[in-house]
Amino acid sequence: MADSENLENTYYDMVPSDLRTTTTKHNRAEKAGGAVVALTFDDGPGANTAALLSILEREAVPATFFLIGEHAARHPELVKAICARGHQVENHTWSHPHLPTLTPGQIRDEIAKADDAIMRGGAPRPQFVRPPYGEYDSRVVAALANSGKGGVMWTIDSEDWTMQANERTIERATSAQPGFVILLHDFVPQTITAVPEIIRRLRNRGFSFATVGDLVACNPSVCSGSMIFSQSDCGRQN
Numbered sequence: 001m002a003d004s005e006n007l008e009n010t011y012y013d014m015v016p017s018d019l020r021t022t023t024t025k026h027n028r029a030e031k032a033g034g035a036v037v038a039l040t041f042d043d044g045p046g047a048n049t050a051a052l053l054s055i056l057e058r059e060a061v062p063a064t065f066f067l068i069g070e071h072a073a074r075h076p077e078l079v080k081a082i083c084a085r086g087h088q089v090e091n092h093t094w095s096h097p098h099l100p101t102l103t104p105g106q107i108r109d110e111i112a113k114a115d116d117a118i119m120r121g122g123a124p125r126p127q128f129v130r131p132p133y134g135e136y137d138s139r140v141v142a143a144l145a146n147s148g149k150g151g152v153m154w155t156i157d158s159e160d161w162t163m164q165a166n167e168r169t170i171e172r173a174t175s176a177q178p179g180f181v182i183l184l185h186d187f188v189p190q191t192i193t194a195v196p197e198i199i200r201r202l203r204n205r206g207f208s209f210a211t212v213g214d215l216v217a218c219n220p221s222v223c224s225g226s227m228i229f230s231q232s233d234c235g236r237q238n
């Protein structure tokens with residue numbers, strides 16, 4: 001678990017003060033004590049992101065968005081909206097390639113271009129990269145370490161990307177244990193519909209919600225080059 005010193009230095013402290021909202025403060029309050037999980041949404045921002053933000057705001061749930069750089073460049077207003085509501089904005093590469101098929105220079109460019117697009121939307125510099133398709137090798141890990149970032153995987157794949165029935169997605173997502181990172185996608189319309197029920201069932205099981213950054217409470221100098229699958233993985237080298 002994080003010590004109090006780490007908790008004082010959270011992602012939200014890096015969000016420009018004019019973008020902070022009351023939701024941000026509420027988010028910080030919820031993570032105090034008890035079992036915590038992190039909802040993560042990949043591949044945005046896009047057509048469903050605003051609807052998802054409304055649900056998360058109503059539920060006062062913080063989440064982590066792994067944005068595709070190309071999409072962030074197309075929708076800087078959505079990057080700003082995600083950030084303004086106290087969510088964490090992180091890097092899912094520029095064009096969503098299979099990173100192990102690229103040269104080290106291409107991997108570096110994929111990460112750097114996405115950083116630039118996300119920061120142009122007003123978000124702090126990303127601390128984490130989620131490799132597309134969860135694919136990484138030693139060169140990807142080296143590129144992450146060189147860019148001072150950690151890699152974030154997941155503990156549960158909701159498999160919402162299969163576009164199958166909602167109930168299966170909900171059951172998978174709500175089978176979480178404390179400290180789990182849950183993979184979802186906001187481009188899937190069924191996922192947006194499922195989110196309120198996922199939140200309700202997890203709360204009924206005693207969980208509260210944190211961003212990935214707050215879940216692992218990672219110092220960038222420690223998590224750089226780590227591959228994080230759940231709360232306990234900060235600093236694990238691969």
Ligand SMILES: [Zn+2]
Nearest residue numbers: 042043132133
């Ligand atoms: Zn993806």
